[in-house]
Amino acid sequence: MRTYILKRLLLMIPTLVGITLLTYAIVRLAPGDPVAAMIRAQAGDINPRVFAKEADAIRERLGLTDYNLWGEDPEHIDPAEYLVNAFWGYGRWVAHMVRGDFGESMKFRTSDGSKSPAALYLERAHITIPLNVIAEIIIFSIAIPIGLASARYRGKFFDRASTVGLLLLWSIPAILAGTLLIGFLGRGGIGLWAFPPSGLHSSGHDTMGRWEWTLDLLWHVTLPIACMVYGGLAYLAKLGRASLLENLRADYVRTARAKGLPERRVVYHHALRNSLIPMITVMVMMLPALIGGSVIVEKIFSIHGMGTLVVGAAQSRDLSVIMFGTLLYGTLTLAALLVADILYAWVDPRVRFE
Amino acid sequence: MADTMPRGFRPPALRVAVLCLGAAALVAALLGPARADTVPDFTPEQMGGTLRRTMTAEPQNLNPLTGKDIYERLVNEFVYERLIIRHPDTLEFEGQLAERWDVSPDGRVVTFHLRPEARFSDGHPVTADDVVFTYETVTDPKIDCRSLASYFKDCRKCEKIDDLTVRYTWKEPYFKTLEVSGSFNPILPKHVYEKHVRADPESEDPKHFNKLVQGFIGSGPYTFVKWTTGQEIVLARNTNYWGKPRAFDRIVYRIIVDTQASVQAFLARELDDLPITPDWWDKLKDHEERGKTFRMYRYASPANGYSYVAWNNAKYRSVTKSDGSEERIAEPHPIFGDKRVRRAMTHLIDRKQILKHLYYDIGQVATGTFWPHSPQHDAETQPWPYDRAEGMRLLKEAGWEDRDRDGWLEDRTGKRFSFEWTFSTSGGDTRLPRLLKEAFRRVGIEVQTRFIEWSVFVLKLDRREFDAIILGWGGGGVESDPYQIWHSDAIADQGHNFITFRNAEADRLITTARAELDPAKRTVLYHQFHRLLHEQQPYTFFIARESLRLVSTRVENVNVRRVGIDIEEWWIPKEKRLKQGGGAP
Numbered sequence: 001m002r003t004y005i006l007k008r009l010l011l012m013i014p015t016l017v018g019i020t021l022l023t024y025a026i027v028r029l030a031p032g033d034p035v036a037a038m039i040r041a042q043a044g045d046i047n048p049r050v051f052a053k054e055a056d057a058i059r060e061r062l063g064l065t066d067y068n069l070w071g072e073d074p075e076h077i078d079p080a081e082y083l084v085n086a087f088w089g090y091g092r093w094v095a096h097m098v099r100g101d102f103g104e105s106m107k108f109r110t111s112d113g114s115k116s117p118a119a120l121y122l123e124r125a126h127i128t129i130p131l132n133v134i135a136e137i138i139i140f141s142i143a144i145p146i147g148l149a150s151a152r153y154r155g156k157f158f159d160r161a162s163t164v165g166l167l168l169l170w171s172i173p174a175i176l177a178g179t180l181l182i183g184f185l186g187r188g189g190i191g192l193w194a195f196p197p198s199g200l201h202s203s204g205h206d207t208m209g210r211w212e213w214t215l216d217l218l219w220h221v222t223l224p225i226a227c228m229v230y231g232g233l234a235y236l237a238k239l240g241r242a243s244l245l246e247n248l249r250a251d252y253v254r255t256a257r258a259k260g261l262p263e264r265r266v267v268y269h270h271a272l273r274n275s276l277i278p279m280i281t282v283m284v285m286m287l288p289a290l291i292g293g294s295v296i297v298e299k300i301f302s303i304h305g306m307g308t309l310v311v312g313a314a315q316s317r318d319l320s321v322i323m324f325g326t327l328l329y330g331t332l333t334l335a336a337l338l339v340a341d342i343l344y345a346w347v348d349p350r351v352r353f354e
Numbered sequence: 355m356a357d358t359m360p361r362g363f364r365p366p367a368l369r370v371a372v373l374c375l376g377a378a379a380l381v382a383a384l385l386g387p388a389r390a391d392t393v394p395d396f397t398p399e400q401m402g403g404t405l406r407r408t409m410t411a412e413p414q415n416l417n418p419l420t421g422k423d424i425y426e427r428l429v430n431e432f433v434y435e436r437l438i439i440r441h442p443d444t445l446e447f448e449g450q451l452a453e454r455w456d457v458s459p460d461g462r463v464v465t466f467h468l469r470p471e472a473r474f475s476d477g478h479p480v481t482a483d484d485v486v487f488t489y490e491t492v493t494d495p496k497i498d499c500r501s502l503a504s505y506f507k508d509c510r511k512c513e514k515i516d517d518l519t520v521r522y523t524w525k526e527p528y529f530k531t532l533e534v535s536g537s538f539n540p541i542l543p544k545h546v547y548e549k550h551v552r553a554d555p556e557s558e559d560p561k562h563f564n565k566l567v568q569g570f571i572g573s574g575p576y577t578f579v580k581w582t583t584g585q586e587i588v589l590a591r592n593t594n595y596w597g598k599p600r601a602f603d604r605i606v607y608r609i610i611v612d613t614q615a616s617v618q619a620f621l622a623r624e625l626d627d628l629p630i631t632p633d634w635w636d637k638l639k640d641h642e643e644r645g646k647t648f649r650m651y652r653y654a655s656p657a658n659g660y661s662y663v664a665w666n667n668a669k670y671r672s673v674t675k676s677d678g679s680e681e682r683i684a685e686p687h688p689i690f691g692d693k694r695v696r697r698a699m700t701h702l703i704d705r706k707q708i709l710k711h712l713y714y715d716i717g718q719v720a721t722g723t724f725w726p727h728s729p730q731h732d733a734e735t736q737p738w739p740y741d742r743a744e745g746m747r748l749l750k751e752a753g754w755e756d757r758d759r760d761g762w763l764e765d766r767t768g769k770r771f772s773f774e775w776t777f778s779t780s781g782g783d784t785r786l787p788r789l790l791k792e793a794f795r796r797v798g799i800e801v802q803t804r805f806i807e808w809s810v811f812v813l814k815l816d817r818r819e820f821d822a823i824i825l826g827w828g829g830g831g832v833e834s835d836p837y838q839i840w841h842s843d844a845i846a847d848q849g850h851n852f853i854t855f856r857n858a859e860a861d862r863l864i865t866t867a868r869a870e871l872d873p874a875k876r877t878v879l880y881h882q883f884h885r886l887l888h889e890q891q892p893y894t895f896f897i898a899r900e901s902l903r904l905v906s907t908r909v910e911n912v913n914v915r916r917v918g919i920d921i922e923e924w925w926i927p928k929e930k931r932l933k934q935g936g937g938a939p
Contacts, residue, residue, distance in 0.1 A: 032809030109415070111583045113567045123583070179614055186615070188622030197622070198615040199585065199608065302611045304584020317809070 023326045034317035103320030117324035128305040135228040147240025170234035178300035198302040224301045243275035284340040288332040403931035404604040415567035420498040432576035434540030442915035468518040473596040482514040487544035601925035632716040655918035660720040661826035662893040665690035668854035694752040696891040701745035720895035722884040732881040763798040772800035773821040778811040855892040
């Protein structure tokens, strides 16, 4: 077991190198100059001569001067040289990264002015993780009972109704659902309810007492969480249903029934326990997603989360933020895979690793 | 795009047309600043309460010199002051930090006499040292504010005469010397920032001026309180303010990304004002609450700007010289090098219909580069009408007709009238490209639409590698200088004249007007220039935008002035103030 874990850990290194190298190359080799484009877009000015110095200063800070690929027109540069420069640039990023230097963002900053990618992700993690944890808990506590109930009453009305209903929910895009939620249930909309249409706090929340503050927060997160939850239900419910059905057909269930155990005991004691095993994988694999955040939900509800950070960085080709994100999600995903495999062996004695 | 930093003129900015429309509304909120006799003397009952506003995105930073976006200006507008500003009705300059000023007859020397009572929010008086310090910081090559500095490149010096007198000396006579010297720089306190400017920018010194992002001290009626990223920015009344106090205790900007959400927040009375886009104007104009809980304002502001189709007047060819170096030679564009073709293109675009259907009839068909309400604008010039027959006649005259009866126009050598129309993918709305492509197909002109990312798009502009593009310029202020966009000097070095418009008469008019200090004579020159542009049609001028704004009926004293709406005139009666901004019920 120990050698297996060690092997898997060592294998993570080349995988991560592959992921980061690919990301780096894509970001750097795409034509156009994001540094100049950003400065000019902000300033509302297009004359690059005026900003050349400023762009150089920013490139210097970001450590992009040695192997500058941006700002060169790809049609006017030797492709071989271009590729080699990209590799050197990547090497430089690795060398800095190993020493714990992740560079600085060219676009984002935290409330206290830090531009380090780690601080940026951390600041937003405070918002994204609790939101996602609540959403996941709700998803699990609704979807699994639904799934199990539909398996138990397979072919009956409840099974069919829940299948159709969940499929419908699953097919609604979040952007539409979010807008509808705000429009129908948000303040200033149709007026069915008065949930706040944006943000996580009311203005003046810093003067509220603890209870009032918590209530205010819950009040604000209701719509975003509803928007995050509805789509995830279908998948998990279907999984629970399939898993329980499989177990209900298994020999040991037939044996249990044959020896005259009451149906309740057969289902809830024997079959249910075993059918929860595949859920472990799902639960662990959701860990990286917890940090991912949902760009669409964050945008619609003006939530300052990690999703908008990642996408915003990708759009403006904010290299250090993209690379930190890639490394973070890459590591988390690989780690989650490993943890899931280990848990599997732990729960199911039949699984053995060589 | 925006014009607030310097209250009058700023470099016209480049934006994708559709993007501009969204942002233009915001810009309007920025301009329209008064602080003149138009700000009332508020009674103690009128003072108090919070003005709740919104932004769709965050500023990059709140440093008044290195901050570059409109959001920074939206906030710093209330924190900083300038020597002079334009009166919102007469558009004439009047003193803000300066009490009076003298301009030498040739316009080269501008002397400002500061108000002895002016104070920064920390109580220090505003002196000539602060003005000189600000000028030196702006022009310091180590400070990240090259765009502002570029306006002072013809300024020889800024010197202190005595504590309350400061003098700018310029190299050339120029009609904007007073405006640039007096209204472009927000005045910073030397005693606070000197050490930050002196700090070594090379070392990782967090104290260096370029690294300061918030908490700035100015002399304006409000001071910075806090900025919670992704949530809100708060300003509070400057209790030490030297001038007339403003009505609100606090101004709070909430960051709301989604337009639907911000409109709803406004309708739920969580915001006091909201700039909106034409499509929202159209949706809300018959809203039952209009007139009851909110009013809608539609007005022109010098910040509005216009959108246009730019026809590349030149085509560049690379030539390898004998020493092996490469040179790019401009030749007239095979299609758009001919002014008859450019004018024909204008005749073939139904701008009125586009204005009606895509922009809900908000704005007007543009005829030139000046703000339609500026004296520079020649009111006699009417837009070329949509006239297919005239367009086809001009094309025939220029040699384009359907010679082989295949439905497409050809030139004399049989080459088809076909060109590439480049759009930026960040433009959003794709209706316009599709509409134009179809309109031109019907008259036998083949348009190949090409969508590219913004950063590649600007690269194409720099290299002048395009046939036609759609873009917008932000407002150039009350009186703008066409030099940067239209003079042939701005062709080289990737200047703003990216269409390579080269016209000797235009150059002459621009240069003469720049040195003409008599406004009446200058106006004559600019009217001539306007007519020349109209005749030449280097652009098809598209739509001159307007500002749209929702304001809550809680707010009193909302006035539309010639430069727009100034929120410093506003106040909210006590009974309408909220204890807290809408929490859980």
